[in-house]
Amino acid sequence: MYPDPDHSFVLACQEAGSGGLDGPFRGLYDRYKDRVYNVCFRITGNASDALDASQETFGILYRKIGEFRFHSRFSSWVYRIAVNASIDLKRRQSSRRFASLEWASESGDSPGRSQDVLDENIEMPMASASRHELEREVQLAITRLSPKLRAITVLRYVENLSYEEIAEALDISIGTVKSRLARAHDALDRELGPVLHKHYLG
């Protein structure tokens, strides 16, 4: 269906069956680990969760790769799993936050406070303090988006996927991609407008 650049890697994994990272799966892993990690990082908002979600993603890929039939690009499938793993992880954490024991009706008082705090230990090169601040603000704004808008924003602007690739990865129509992107822009504009004005113009 597609001239999938990963075709041969996937076939090799399917034929080999297993072998862990020492087998053909290594090739796919090396091609995708950075992309998967970055998607997971931007959606979960911190390095530790990104690592968990990446691990989950590759675990699922490893288990299910035998079932992949090239009905979509392999990359779209990978992105879909990574997005879902990241969102699921946050959802589970949010369930655990009930564990914060504010009963349900109070849970809206401090939405995601503890889990959304950025990990100060993120190992990322920063050109300057203001750059650091901006990056932090942008990441916080992403984290405050709903899971659907977060996913579409990350795939579009962090991974530079086309509308068509996003539609395939998220299993939605191109029209939905556009409308969600517009909604994400609305939300981000409200959050980041003043900060970006100051950074770029002020």
Next chain:
Amino acid sequence: MSAGFSARFTHGAALRALCAGVLGVCLLWAVGCGQGGAKLTVMQSPGLLQLVAKAQQAPLTTAHLGQRTVHVYVHGVNQGAHHLATIERIATDGQGGYSLVAESAAGDLPMDPIDFLAQHADNAAFYHRFRDFMVRDLELFLENYELTTMPVATTVAGRDCVQFSCQRVAGAQVAQGGVFTVSVDAETAFVLAYEERDTSGQLVAAMQYDSVDYAPNLQGIVFKTVPPEQVLDLDGNPEDQLGFKPYQPKQLPRGYEFSTARVLSEGPLRHWACLEYTDGVEKLFFLHGGSAPKMLVAPQAWTPQFFQENSPYRMYVTHVGPWTTVQGVWQGQYVVAVGKQPQHEMLELVESALP
């Protein structure tokens, strides 16, 4: 009393009446001892009884603003006691509203201080309701607790207080911890300080007000109220509320009685039955969460050992200080019990709840 408790006697005129009462209690106590060493009960001290009864409602009906220090001690085998101290600003509006904010924390913090304070905010409602010493059921308190020291006059945060010590009555299975020394404001019945020790005398927890104001300026304080509870109607049709029939313990530790049942919602799709029990002071929780999710843990626990250990026929027990936590999956149903009772009593409670 020790660390941070600095109680001292006062000689103010306002205390004269109180001291007279205390003297009366001493006489009663002496008479009681002379008649065969009968236990000293709160009933023998009408003044204290009145105060304890009033203390149940005091935070709901009296506005106040205060700063207090809360101490938690964790005793380890190798490293001695670890100590965590949190300074809290507490306010009540006299109409059921409360505000509990951590100002700072020190000691053996389990995490980054900022995260710790954020977590404190998350848990504030729970702390407000369950963490500190409180007489939760007067009748059970009178039945299950005896005084270990005579009530005496003391001062905490500049306020005249009555200080008494109590513990579970002899003969009952003594809870781990549960030996309290409490200072109650003689006028307002606020608990202004308490210490809790375990049965070997080690300090487990303490709280003391450093300042208190009963005519405060409460402007600018955002009060929360304990949210209306979603009461679980155990006698009605709890399946309709939960989506499953809740397990209910049939064997409780001695002295405990059922207190309340509520529905806790963990996200929109998952509900827990939370059954609470009390012996008058202590709390004991039994939670049943319906079908156990297939994946209970974060992916970092991916180990073959984990899957073997996550057997549906195991109960996992954890002891921290006086607390015992039992949890596990039974026939696909997730149960948790948390209380201060010894391990075997907690396990018997869980066992008695399983079908």
Next chain:
Amino acid sequence: MTAPSEPSTCREWRDACFDSEAAFGPGSSPGAGHGSECAACADWWGRQCRLVAAFRDLQRSAAPAALDQRLGSEQLAAARTRAVLEHLSVLHAPAVLDRLVGEEISGQPGTTVGRFATDLARLQAPAALERALADSAAIADEPAAAAREFRTSIPGGLRRRWIGAAGALAAGLLALVVLRAGSDEPNYRFEVVELDAAQLREQSPLGFRFADAVSGGAVAVRAALGESPAGGGRK
């Protein structure tokens, strides 16, 4: 690239901007028409461009080496195991069955007895016992003196009957204690496994946070310190 040229409202014009994948990118412009005529939309366009630029400036990081370690063959094998487990029905055979069957088919006599024997907790004598022993040593002479007085003050026949009755009473009490001890033996339908607080966090976030909150943070302290609990080792 330019934005759409025939909008009827600001909202429609802005929505239509998303039709082009190149919108807000480097070199893009709002084009002629509404985008240049409407000051609000021109300002909006500028903000979206800054937004996209900020996203494109986000740092990309390489996957950490820890990911490689986590995805070793053992972990992937575990993932496969989990996939199988997830498709099983809810009712699993208890894990203890594996061990029992293993012992059974290994044909080593005495393994079952050995297992239970080694599972028995080795308890330390409580300090109270030590104190009681010391106390009893200190007053050891008192009962001896009392016994001498008892022997000399009561006639022999009566003394023997008293001793006999006391012996029977003691034996009865002993039997009662043994029977009660037998009936108190825990007989749970589940295995009991002790975890330290750090493991509790992994096993049940709910249980962990519940216990942590009710203990005022003691559980998290214990978990962070990773030390076994005082008086631990019960099983």
